[in-house]
Amino acid sequence: MNTTIMLFLVQDGITNGAIYALLGLALVLVFAVTRVILIPQGEFVTYGALTYASLAAGQMPGTAKLALALGIGAFAFDLFAARKALHGRLILRSVLTNIVLPGIVLALTVYFAAQKPPVAICIVLSLVIVAMIGLYLYRVAFQPLAHTSVLVLLIASVGVHLALQGLGLLFFGAEGQRGPAVLSGSFTAGALRFTGQSITVYGITIAFIVGLWLFFGLTLYGKALRATAVNRLGARLAGIRTTLSGQIAFLLASVIGALSGIMIVPITTLYYDSGFLIGLKGFVAAIIGGLVSYPLTAVAALFVGIVEAFSSFYASNYKEVIVFMLLIPVLLLRSLAAPAVEEEKD
Amino acid sequence: MQSRLPILLFALVMAAIPFVPGMPPFWIVLLDNIGLAALVAMGLVLLTGVGGLTSFGQAAFVGFGAYTTAVLSTSYGLSPWLTLPLSLVVSGSLAVLLGLVTVRLSGHYLPLGTLAWGLGLFYLFSKLEFLGRNDGISAIPPLSIGAYKMLSPGSIYYAIWVAVILSALLTMNLLDSRTGRAIRALRRGHVAAEAFGVHTPRAKLLVFIHAAVLAGLSGWLYAHLQRAVNPTPFGAQAGIEYLFIAVVGGAGYVWGGVLGAAIVVVLKEVLQSYLPLLLPGSGQVETIVFGIMLVALLQLAPGGVWPWLMSFLPERTGGRKPDTSLKLEQRTRAPGEASVLLQVEKARKQFGGVIAVNNVSFDVQAREIVALIGPNGAGKSTTFNLITGVLSATSGSISVLGKKLDNAPPQEIVKLGISRTFQHVKLVPDMTVLENVAIGAHLRGHSGPIASMLRLDRADEAKLLAEAARQIERVGLADQMHQLAGSLSLGQQRIVEIARALCVDPMLLLLDEPAAGLRHMEKQQLARLLRDLRDGGMSVLLVEHDMGFVMNLADRIVVLDFGTKIAEGTPATIKTNPEVIKAYLGVAA
Numbered sequence: 001m002n003t004t005i006m007l008f009l010v011q012d013g014i015t016n017g018a019i020y021a022l023l024g025l026a027l028v029l030v031f032a033v034t035r036v037i038l039i040p041q042g043e044f045v046t047y048g049a050l051t052y053a054s055l056a057a058g059q060m061p062g063t064a065k066l067a068l069a070l071g072i073g074a075f076a077f078d079l080f081a082a083r084k085a086l087h088g089r090l091i092l093r094s095v096l097t098n099i100v101l102p103g104i105v106l107a108l109t110v111y112f113a114a115q116k117p118p119v120a121i122c123i124v125l126s127l128v129i130v131a132m133i134g135l136y137l138y139r140v141a142f143q144p145l146a147h148t149s150v151l152v153l154l155i156a157s158v159g160v161h162l163a164l165q166g167l168g169l170l171f172f173g174a175e176g177q178r179g180p181a182v183l184s185g186s187f188t189a190g191a192l193r194f195t196g197q198s199i200t201v202y203g204i205t206i207a208f209i210v211g212l213w214l215f216f217g218l219t220l221y222g223k224a225l226r227a228t229a230v231n232r233l234g235a236r237l238a239g240i241r242t243t244l245s246g247q248i249a250f251l252l253a254s255v256i257g258a259l260s261g262i263m264i265v266p267i268t269t270l271y272y273d274s275g276f277l278i279g280l281k282g283f284v285a286a287i288i289g290g291l292v293s294y295p296l297t298a299v300a301a302l303f304v305g306i307v308e309a310f311s312s313f314y315a316s317n318y319k320e321v322i323v324f325m326l327l328i329p330v331l332l333l334r335s336l337a338a339p340a341v342e343e344e345k346d
Numbered sequence: 347m348q349s350r351l352p353i354l355l356f357a358l359v360m361a362a363i364p365f366v367p368g369m370p371p372f373w374i375v376l377l378d379n380i381g382l383a384a385l386v387a388m389g390l391v392l393l394t395g396v397g398g399l400t401s402f403g404q405a406a407f408v409g410f411g412a413y414t415t416a417v418l419s420t421s422y423g424l425s426p427w428l429t430l431p432l433s434l435v436v437s438g439s440l441a442v443l444l445g446l447v448t449v450r451l452s453g454h455y456l457p458l459g460t461l462a463w464g465l466g467l468f469y470l471f472s473k474l475e476f477l478g479r480n481d482g483i484s485a486i487p488p489l490s491i492g493a494y495k496m497l498s499p500g501s502i503y504y505a506i507w508v509a510v511i512l513s514a515l516l517t518m519n520l521l522d523s524r525t526g527r528a529i530r531a532l533r534r535g536h537v538a539a540e541a542f543g544v545h546t547p548r549a550k551l552l553v554f555i556h557a558a559v560l561a562g563l564s565g566w567l568y569a570h571l572q573r574a575v576n577p578t579p580f581g582a583q584a585g586i587e588y589l590f591i592a593v594v595g596g597a598g599y600v601w602g603g604v605l606g607a608a609i610v611v612v613l614k615e616v617l618q619s620y621l622p623l624l625l626p627g628s629g630q631v632e633t634i635v636f637g638i639m640l641v642a643l644l645q646l647a648p649g650g651v652w653p654w655l656m657s658f659l660p661e662r663t664g665g666r667k668p669d670t671s672l673k674l675e676q677r678t679r680a681p682g683e684a685s686v687l688l689q690v691e692k693a694r695k696q697f698g699g700v701i702a703v704n705n706v707s708f709d710v711q712a713r714e715i716v717a718l719i720g721p722n723g724a725g726k727s728t729t730f731n732l733i734t735g736v737l738s739a740t741s742g743s744i745s746v747l748g749k750k751l752d753n754a755p756p757q758e759i760v761k762l763g764i765s766r767t768f769q770h771v772k773l774v775p776d777m778t779v780l781e782n783v784a785i786g787a788h789l790r791g792h793s794g795p796i797a798s799m800l801r802l803d804r805a806d807e808a809k810l811l812a813e814a815a816r817q818i819e820r821v822g823l824a825d826q827m828h829q830l831a832g833s834l835s836l837g838q839q840r841i842v843e844i845a846r847a848l849c850v851d852p853m854l855l856l857l858d859e860p861a862a863g864l865r866h867m868e869k870q871q872l873a874r875l876l877r878d879l880r881d882g883g884m885s886v887l888l889v890e891h892d893m894g895f896v897m898n899l900a901d902r903i904v905v906l907d908f909g910t911k912i913a914e915g916t917p918a919t920i921k922t923n924p925e926v927i928k929a930y931l932g933v934a935a
Contacts, residue, residue, distance in 0.1 A: 141641045145645060145648065148648045151394065151400055151457075151597070152644055154400070154457065155589065155590055155640070156644050156645075158586045158590060158637075158640070159636075159638070159640030159641040159644070162634070162636055162637030162640070163634045163641075164637070166631065166633035166634035166637065167634055170634070280461070280462075280582075283458060283461070284462060287458050318469070318473060320465065321466050321469045323466075324462045324465045324469070325462075327463070328447055328459075328462075331447060331448065331459045331462075332447050
């Protein structure tokens with residue numbers, strides 16, 4: 001092999017790895033706060049990507065309607081949960097966040113979709129739409145199950161994944177789509193060519209890692225989220241609204257997912273079901289990071305990306321086998337280093 | 347679990363179904379599919395619901411079973427009946443390999459780990475040349491008996507359902523046995539189980555293999571039903587679906603797996619055939635509805651459908667009382683008076699910079715009750731954990747009857763005749779008191795899993811249960827014997843723990859705050875019991891905060907404060923020791 005190919009593979013791996021890192025971070029975040037292993041993370045990616053691509057192509061994405069429908073559902077759940085103590089302010093707040101907001105976004109989407117909007121508007125709209133889907137999804141599917149075991153949450157997560165994937169086919173069809181580059185142009189450094197897109201990917205990933213780090217280290221909400229992650233009951237007793245923590249976690253996860261999607265879709269053609277596999281590679285990174293450590297997850301994700309790039313070059317048939325089997329030695333190491341005493345859980 | 351009648355009825359109904367006139371052949375196909383899914387789900391019930399090990403990878407084991415028979419019966423022309431044991435062996439031995447890596451993982455690593463190798467294996471199936479890559483293998487010979495070939499779904503129906511019912515029986519037998527109790531204790535963490543000699547990694551591996559073999563069996567049947575295999579039904583989606591089946595049915599119940607399979611298979615079929623009529627022209631509507639129904643079902647019945655159905659049946663009261671005339675072998679005790687039973691010498695435990703136990707030395711003589719007291723955080727429970735091998739000492743030595751323990755694991759320590767209770771009760775709440783206590787006698791039984799499945803363990807089992815019943819009567823809980831442990835008051839649960847510890851036939855009993863949560867009368871009963879045990883030749887080391895209880899009971903008291911021994915002596919001298927008073931009450935400035 002020559003150096004150019006190797007450098008090229010490393011670069012490719014880092015670009016993909018950066019995306020896996022973002023997804024891994026989101027998975028860690030959601031798991032830590034809500035104990036949900038977020039399998040639908042991949043759908044956030046495809047929804048973000050395909051909404052962006054559809055808008056850019058001047059088509060109306062179905063996701064905007066889904067956001068409104070889920071919002072109405074969330075509103076119904078809010079009403080039902082508060083049926084014993086309904087008061088005006090509560091209803092008003094619920095109507096505003098769950099119905100008026102997605103309603104406005106839907107109207108904007110309809111308006112802009114008709115006239116091939118500029119890239120910036122496409123990005124903002126797709127981010128907002130997917131963010132709302134994530135938020136309402138938590139309210140409708142996971143908040144009522146917040147007290148149950150990790151296993152039940154996991155199965156529910158699978159259910160959501162299936163439903164969202166089916167809806168994805170409905171909204172975007174079986175055809176793959178590509179979107180316009182977020183940042184066009186490119187420059188070369190030595191043998192390597194850097195596109196604006198790949199620079200965007202690096203920039204956004206770094207910005208997010210630093211942002212999350214600051215958010216959790218310095219802000220009160222970040223600390224509340226961490227407290228919820230460590231001890232749900234304790235956090236509630238300290239006056240933290242654990243449902244709010246869950247909502248924030250899902251909001252962040254869906255934004256991260258959508259953003260990753262928007263960054264990939266100019267590079268690779270995405271299909272309605274591509275998200276699952278992309279999300280799973282984020283998983284691999286998250287597991288290597290132990291589902292708790294952000295920096296370790298980021299490093300692991302880069303590693304996964306590079307391994308993938310090299311194995312697709314040398315043994316493209318076995319690319320997926322290699323990436324997923326990568327976990328076995330990691331798990332082995334982790335299990336050897338596992339702490340001896342484990343308190344019981346229910 | 348004693349009653350075989352409902353199972354017999356179920357078997358008869360299943361046997362009669364194909365003879366119902368006008369039965370649409372398609373229904374038989376559905377029943378075949380239900381049976382195949384039920385086999386896998388049953389393994390998951392044991393693995394996930396009972397053992398607490400979540401696996402997304404079961405579909406891969408179905409694949410191993412199916413591909414083994416596919417390759418051997420097409421390329422090598424082996425008879426399907428010959429490939430059956432081979433399919434099971436392949437699934438089972440790959441389960442050993444994967445299990446050795448995976449089952450040691452705790453918590454959420456395990457499901458994710460299984461998901462990962464499930465996916466990896468799926469891609470392997472679809473890439474390997476000799477497995478036919480994505481096209482798979484076709485023209486697999488049908489099962490046949492003599493000249494009779496099971497070509498139609500109706501003919502293989504019996505093979506499938508005989509497999510299901512037999513597997514259910516074997517699985518239920520396994521759960522209702524010595525090994526089964528060890529498996530059922532896994533979900534509540536391994537500290538308690540290991541304290542009674544259960545080798546938890548081995549028990550986990552066992553259920554893992556059991557589940558994999560059932561999945562392999564399902565795969566073998568699948569290959570001969572479809573007479574072709576390709577990678578699709580062995581992917582991650584299928585693995586997720588099997589888990590889903592188990593959870594929907596009720597993950598803790600063998601028949602929940604069968605019920606779950608029926609619900610999911612029928613539901614999918616109905617959705618696939620009727621939804622397009624309602625909403626024509628749209629693609630994957632059944633997946634959407636399926637996903638939504640799944641979430642809704644979990645919100646309505648998170649425990650699954652089977653326990654929900656069972657709650658409508660009248661509660662079965664009580665089981666049979668074991669025949670307490672049966673005796674287990676007793677430990678041979680060293681004769682003689684007042685020898686040193688337990689010797690703790692300069693035991694030290696550091697957690698990072700914290701010294702939890704600081705060079706503590708004391709001993710326990712034969713036929714003696716020694717109390718370990720001290721304020722909260724004095725290191726009493728840590729000392730217990732050092733003695734019982736839950737924690738390993740940083741330095742110092744602990745010996746039993748002159749033999750050094752050298753940080754032996756809990757399973758070895760209990761063999762020496764040291765048994766314990768826990769400060770935070772560690773019982774399995776959904777097992778009866780009798781079953782919980784019988785875990786204590788784990789090491790005194792010998793039947794393995796195979797014997798248990800085939801019910802060859804009954805003589806052994808009867809003795810274990812008799813011993814458990816005897817100890818329950820001894821501690822005065824005979825009336826609660828068949829209640830679920832979780833339904834007892836906390837004080838009673840502590841007493842159950844004592845009965846469980848007594849089942850070890852110990853020389854030394856370690857009790858961590860046994861009187862906490864007991865009423866006055868119950869404390870007196872407990873004190874009387876402990877004196878009886880001492881007079882019968884047992885030694886007791888206890889941690890307790892109730893000073894009245896300790897002072898009246900203990901022969902000798904050891905006082906710890908901040909990890910250091912500050913006093914030792916008879917109750918009378920301890921009461922007046924200024925150091926002790928200072929530790930408990932502080933000192934006037």
